[in-house]
Amino acid sequence: MTKDNKGKVIITCAVTGAIHTPTMSPYLPITPDEIAKEAIAAAEAGAAILHLHARNPENGKPDQTPEAFARFLPRIKQATKAAINITTGGSPYMKVEERVKPAAQFKPEVASLNMGSINFGLYHLVDKYKTFKFDWEKPHLEATRDLVFRNSFKDIEFILETCYDNGTRFEFECYDIAHLYNLAHFLDRGLVKPPLFVQSVFGLLGGIGSHPEDVAHMKRTADRLFGDSFRWSVLGAGAAQLRIAAQAAALGGNIRVGLEDSLWAGKGKLAKSNAEQVALARKIIEGLGMQVATPDEARDILALKG
Ligand SMILES: C[C@H](N)CC(=O)CC(=O)O
Numbered sequence: 001m002t003k004d005n006k007g008k009v010i011i012t013c014a015v016t017g018a019i020h021t022p023t024m025s026p027y028l029p030i031t032p033d034e035i036a037k038e039a040i041a042a043a044e045a046g047a048a049i050l051h052l053h054a055r056n057p058e059n060g061k062p063d064q065t066p067e068a069f070a071r072f073l074p075r076i077k078q079a080t081k082a083a084i085n086i087t088t089g090g091s092p093y094m095k096v097e098e099r100v101k102p103a104a105q106f107k108p109e110v111a112s113l114n115m116g117s118i119n120f121g122l123y124h125l126v127d128k129y130k131t132f133k134f135d136w137e138k139p140h141l142e143a144t145r146d147l148v149f150r151n152s153f154k155d156i157e158f159i160l161e162t163c164y165d166n167g168t169r170f171e172f173e174c175y176d177i178a179h180l181y182n183l184a185h186f187l188d189r190g191l192v193k194p195p196l197f198v199q200s201v202f203g204l205l206g207g208i209g210s211h212p213e214d215v216a217h218m219k220r221t222a223d224r225l226f227g228d229s230f231r232w233s234v235l236g237a238g239a240a241q242l243r244i245a246a247q248a249a250a251l252g253g254n255i256r257v258g259l260e261d262s263l264w265a266g267k268g269k270l271a272k273s274n275a276e277q278v279a280l281a282r283k284i285i286e287g288l289g290m291q292v293a294t295p296d297e298a299r300d301i302l303a304l305k306g
């Protein structure tokens with residue numbers, strides 16, 4: 001990383017995800033056209049990295065087939081310099097063999113890698129949404145009551161081996177302190193190489209909370225385990241998104257926003273777009289007297305293949 005880029009803050013935008021359902025927000029991009037438009041606008045607003053999932057355009061259901069990604073990827077690549085980050089998490093109902101396919105085929109600069117298994121709680125949202133648009137939504141949410149998002153050591157090794165020769169680097173999703181130790185384990189085995197792009201996930205039921213102490217504890221532990229061989233980033237689920245972003249930016253961290261992680265743009269206000277959340281993140285960063293990293297600066301900071 002060139003020293004000029006030290007202190008520049010990378011904004012990642014997670015455009016649609018696989019957990020939120022269409023009934024939850026009319027602004028959740030579902031079709032390839034909506035996902036492309038939202039991703040391009042998020043990049044124009046300042047996102048240097050675009051974290052992408054695909055959905056079935058008819059009913060919004062997660063779709064992890066390479067064909068589904070092929071319907072929007074070329075348009076995004078053509079329209080922005082942002083680095084593409086393809087999910088290997090897919091949806092917690094999918095097997096790892098299915099989850100890794102798009103990243104294996106498209107060989108993106110970045111792919112997400114979930115560093116441990118967690119209970120993935122969303123059932124507490126069922127009561128909130130009395131009416132559902134599609135017949136898969138309610139059972140999807142209810143089933144999370146018994147859902148374990150499986151990421152065994154073998155699953156993680158499988159994704160590492162599958163993507164490694166493609167020059168793809170990983171966004172290491174750490175939902176809890178144990179996941180940092182899992183990452184340290186793979187570093188010790190030489191299966192991952194610095195700089196490690198550590199994405200700490202806060203406030204998801206099943207993982208670590210979103211209290212400022214949780215954020216400080218994650219950062220302290222990552223500092224102790226990885227020293228300066230990691231680049232820290234955070235995402236806050238739901239209402240915690242902007243508060244977590246502000247605390248992390250003040251601690252020298254990078255920020256992830258987007259409708260995958262939160263549908264809100266402030267208390268009780270649905271975000272009308274991903275770009276709206278990126279603009280709020282930029283406001284926080286510039287408000288702290290810091291600079292938003294461009295895609296090429298992000299590539300330098302994270303040693304991406306370009
Ligand atoms: C909390 C986020 N949904 C984590 C995520 O983005 C997982 C992935 O795509 O691999």
Ligand SMILES: [Zn+2]
Pocket residue numbers: 014017018051053087089090112260
């Ligand atoms: Zn994701």
